[in-house]
Amino acid sequence: MSRTVFQGRFSHRARSLASILAISVKVLFRRMIGKPLVREWPISFEIGTLFWRAQFNRAFALKDxxxxxxxxxxxITRTDMRPAVEIRPAGEGEPRGDWFIPSEQTSDITMLYFHGGGYTFYAGVTREFIALLAHWLGVRIFAPDYRLTPEHPHPAQLDDGLEAYRFLLRQGVDPSRLVVCGDSAGGHLTLMTLSKLRDAALPQPALAIGISPWTDTGLRGASQFGNDHYDLVQGYMTLQFSAWLKGEGQYENADLSPINQSFEGVAPIYIQAGGKEILVDMIREFAQTVQDQGGRIRLDVWEHMIHEFHGYGHEVAESSNALERIREAIAWATESDTREPFPAAAQTEIDQLIV
Structure with missing residues (x-):
């Protein structure tokens, strides 16, 4: 079970409490009359989706x-898995960030994790998800606290990502035991970093994983606005995040979008997405683009899920299934002959692209 934690300014806490209570009542009433937002969603999932949509909208509306x-x-919500993971701040001489060390470390794999938040937020719920991921996978994770927009536009985040990668190599991490992963904007940074490793004369990792990655900083696909009704992030947010990332206009979308980069000869890529998230169309196009380039990529899409649905862990079947698929992908990339395709999922509800 997860528990709710309130913190910070009283006015913020009061508004957040009022919001979640109002949304809970609305969802329960709508379900009583047989009108859930999505029939396949548990009640807690619908409440959570609408609540975080409201939170993001409010955060965008504030001037500062x-x-x-x-x-x-x-x-923020905190899962029972949190106490099983030590969050250790980076030490002197290390890039700014945190180590997430599970109490039961079952693998020698190191994961470099780039957090999401549109390059603008590094929310507490994101830190909770990284802790959950470290516990679930049994791997140590280094999550750099890269510079944020709008204070620090591109290329600050890419520079910080490459420096974090170099840091792990200097620490003696074998690239064949290194996995790079990220969610949303962190998925964007994962893919951009992977593409730029050759230019930086750095070895490729064993695997790159994108969780609902942002693959185009412009307009692409009907879902970008068409799935606003379902998703917790909204289409207008992607355009604002893009403007903040570009800064004073030195860069075009083609410069900043993974879909416009080369992925020929890079590490295998594994991507997960929700069929009802705003980014799903651009994610599908990205997967096809990498395939056309001759890259190795696999995309799994859970039909009824939204952006970053993974955070529910054991509480939602699709979330636990997706996390297990990440575990399987890492095992495939680090323990098996990767010349063979990544095994298909057994669950028929997953839309699969195998490359």
Whole structure:
């Protein structure tokens, strides 16, 4: 079970509490009259989706971005898995960030994890998800606290990502035992970093994983606005995140979008997405683009899920299934002959692209 934690300014905490209570009542009433948002969703999932949509909308509406970040962190949920993971701040001489060390480390794999948040937020719920991931996979994770927009536009995040990768290599991490992963904007940074490793004369990791990755900083696909009704992030947010990432306009979408980069000869890529998230169309196009380039990629899409549905862990079947698929992908990339395709999922509800 998860528990709710309130923190920060009283006005933020009060508004967050009022929001989750109002949304809970609305969802319960709608379900009583047989009108759930998505029939396949558990009640807690629908409440969570609508609540976090409201939180993000409120954070965007605040004039001061620091205030928006504080509001987003005024209510977080914490799973029972959290006590099983030590969160250790990076030491002197290390890039700014945190180590997530599970109490039961079952693998020698090191994961470099780039957090999501549109390059603008590093929310408390994201840190909770990284802890959950470390526990679930039994691997140590280094999550750099890269510079955020709008204060620090591109290429600050890519520079920080490459430096974090170099740091792990200097620490003696074998690239064949290194996995790079990220969610949303962190998935964007994962893919951009992977593409730029050759230019930086750095070895490729064993695997790159994108969880609902942002693959085009412009307009692409009907779902970008067409799935606003279902998703917790909204189409207009992608355009604002893109503007903040570009800064004063030195860069075009083609410069900043993974879909416009080369992935020929890079490490295998495994991507997961939800069929009802705003980014699903651009994610599918990206997977096809990499395939056309001759890259090795696999995409799994859970039909009824939204952006970053993984955070529910054991509480939602699709979430636990997706996390297990990540475990299987890492095992495939680090323990088997990767010349063979990544095994197909047994669950028929997953839309699969095998490359």
């Amino acid at each position: 971005i620091a205030d928006g970040r504080a509001y987003l962190d005024s209510l």
